[in-house]
Amino acid sequence: MSDFVITASDKHMKLATWNVNSLKVRLPHVLKWLEDNPVDILCLQELKTVDEKFPLAEIEAAGYHAVFSGQKTYNGVAILSRHPMTDVVKNNPLFEDTHQRIIAATIEGIRIICVYIPNGQSLDSDKFVYKMNWLKSLHEWVKAEMVRYPQLAILGDYNIAPEDRDVHDPAAWVGMTHVSAPERNAFRDLLGLDMKDAFRMFEQPEKLFSWWDYRQMGFRRNAGLRIDHILLTQPLAARCTECVIDKVPRKWEQPSDHAPVIATLS
DNA sequence: ATGGCTTTAAACTAAAGA
Numbered sequence: 001m002s003d004f005v006i007t008a009s010d011k012h013m014k015l016a017t018w019n020v021n022s023l024k025v026r027l028p029h030v031l032k033w034l035e036d037n038p039v040d041i042l043c044l045q046e047l048k049t050v051d052e053k054f055p056l057a058e059i060e061a062a063g064y065h066a067v068f069s070g071q072k073t074y075n076g077v078a079i080l081s082r083h084p085m086t087d088v089v090k091n092n093p094l095f096e097d098t099h100q101r102i103i104a105a106t107i108e109g110i111r112i113i114c115v116y117i118p119n120g121q122s123l124d125s126d127k128f129v130y131k132m133n134w135l136k137s138l139h140e141w142v143k144a145e146m147v148r149y150p151q152l153a154i155l156g157d158y159n160i161a162p163e164d165r166d167v168h169d170p171a172a173w174v175g176m177t178h179v180s181a182p183e184r185n186a187f188r189d190l191l192g193l194d195m196k197d198a199f200r201m202f203e204q205p206e207k208l209f210s211w212w213d214y215r216q217m218g219f220r221r222n223a224g225l226r227i228d229h230i231l232l233t234q235p236l237a238a239r240c241t242e243c244v245i246d247k248v249p250r251k252w253e254q255p256s257d258h259a260p261v262i263a264t265l266s
Numbered sequence: 267a268t269g270g271c272t273t274t275a276a277a278c279t280a281a282a283g284a
Contacts, residue, residue: 121284
């Protein structure tokens with residue numbers, strides 16, 4: 001009998017991430033998307049609202065627990081989960097930050113880290129220095145967390161297109177943030193902690209992105225970048241059977257400029 | 267074309283995003 005007991009780590013799980021670019025504006029999209037895609041865990045970025053205005057009642061009515069870390073106007077992250085969450089941590093304890101860009105929780109034995117990595121603005125800006133310092137500190141923290149939590153996933157908006165094939169027009173992006181060598185090295189350093197980019201574990205369509213510029217009909221021209229990622233430690237990567245980007249909500253009225261990314265664990 | 271589009275906060279304009 002005990003041979004057939006299903007333990008938490010054997011449960012089929014779907015993990016997703018979505019930069020919603022204002023939860024106030026996009027709440028109807030989030031609720032509709034969860035109806036169509038009842039994932040176990042959804043990490044959200046760019047809430048752009050304070051915690052007092054987080055739509056907890058609506059999220060709970062949809063069958064989800066929620067933990068969140070918001071601020072006025074900018075940034076803000078949340079984890080929605082069908083299962084209870086424990087050991088919630090807001091921001092990287094190794095990095096003093098006035099921005100709310102990280103929230104972590106343990107769900108069904110999996111350590112989930114939801115990140116909104118800084119944009120960087122331009123390579124010669126103070127914001128780029130901030131982005132690189134932020135990434136360096138994230139690496140240090142994740143390295144330590146992996147020892148405590150062998151089953152660890154980092155989901156979010158990385159604001160890094162890891163390779164040229166993740167960029168609609170690599171020539172047009174030369175010298176821009178999101179594609180520079182230091183940013184790509186920082187992404188590779190995270191993979192170097194023995195993590196897998198879930199999307200690249202599988203055969204994927206060419207030119208599939210997770211963000212498209214609002215301007216100049218970026219989505220219709222497929223002028224996009226793949227900057228939203230799900231990184232998995234080996235024990236989770238071994239269970240990952242699929243990773244997809246869902247372009248459907250990008251076609252809805254008044255969409256976020258990002259699309260959700262979903263990983264399935266067996 | 268330091269433009270293009272969207273959001274927020276505030277105030278009829280500016281900052282930030284990517």
